[in-house]
Amino acid sequence: MFRPTYPIRTARLTLRPVTLDDLDDVYSWQRRPDVFRWTLGEPRTREESRSSVLAMAGEDALRAEGDCLTLAVATDAGVIGTVELVWRSRTDRTAELGYVFHPGHGGRGLATEAAAALVNWGFTGFGLHRVYARCHGRNAASARLMARLGMRQEARHVESYLFRGEWADQIVYAILASEWARRP
Numbered sequence: 001m002f003r004p005t006y007p008i009r010t011a012r013l014t015l016r017p018v019t020l021d022d023l024d025d026v027y028s029w030q031r032r033p034d035v036f037r038w039t040l041g042e043p044r045t046r047e048e049s050r051s052s053v054l055a056m057a058g059e060d061a062l063r064a065e066g067d068c069l070t071l072a073v074a075t076d077a078g079v080i081g082t083v084e085l086v087w088r089s090r091t092d093r094t095a096e097l098g099y100v101f102h103p104g105h106g107g108r109g110l111a112t113e114a115a116a117a118l119v120n121w122g123f124t125g126f127g128l129h130r131v132y133a134r135c136h137g138r139n140a141a142s143a144r145l146m147a148r149l150g151m152r153q154e155a156r157h158v159e160s161y162l163f164r165g166e167w168a169d170q171i172v173y174a175i176l177a178s179e180w181a182r183r184p
Ligand SMILES: CC(C)(COP(=O)(O)OP(=O)(O)OC[C@H]1O[C@@H](n2cnc3c(N)ncnc32)[C@H](O)[C@@H]1OP(=O)(O)O)[C@@H](O)C(=O)NCCC(=O)NCCS
Pocket: 034, 035, 036, 038, 039, 099, 100, 101, 102, 105, 106, 107, 108, 109, 110, 111, 112, 113, 134, 135, 136, 139, 141, 142, 144, 145
């Protein structure tokens, strides 16, 4: 079983497993249509958020390939988002990064700071070789975040998936452990 030593602290943030006490905070963004603008899924009811929080609360460690590690990102204002790593391949030591933040806390680099902390654990604590992330071709904020992390755009899969009834492009970014280590 692999898990960070909790909490992970950064200059402005604390990252730790999700708990049911986070429901109000998580619901405050999961209820918003703008948060789902470029992702599959719909705004949630409070009951749906409760199920989501319970599921995330169990994602505190990577036990087997396919597992997701989800961390709540907290400030003095409460939990403002989550970051996650999905263990895609044991053989290839590869994981996929994901993140969702409350728009009210956007534009200050907090999501980048949290994602960087998780990616850093992925490389230096968990021993990953490669981390990738994907987003809708028009999710510019997500693409900028990946670029800020030092990830390279590797692909743009044109009209590769159906997004709300329309063909959509998916862009793929990635970074290797060696590149992460050389980051300024
Ligand atoms: C993707 C998402 C997390 C990005 O949020 P964000 O607020 O743009 O990201 P950050 O918190 O890292 O803030 C970065 C912004 O703050 C600015 N900023 C200000 N101070 C900063 C600092 N100290 N450090 C870094 N950036 C800073 C950056 O310039 C950037 O602005 P820009 O993108 O306009 O250039 C957010 O849009 C989101 O949760 N979307 C919904 C869910 C989603 O789509 N997830 C991705 C699925 S693939």
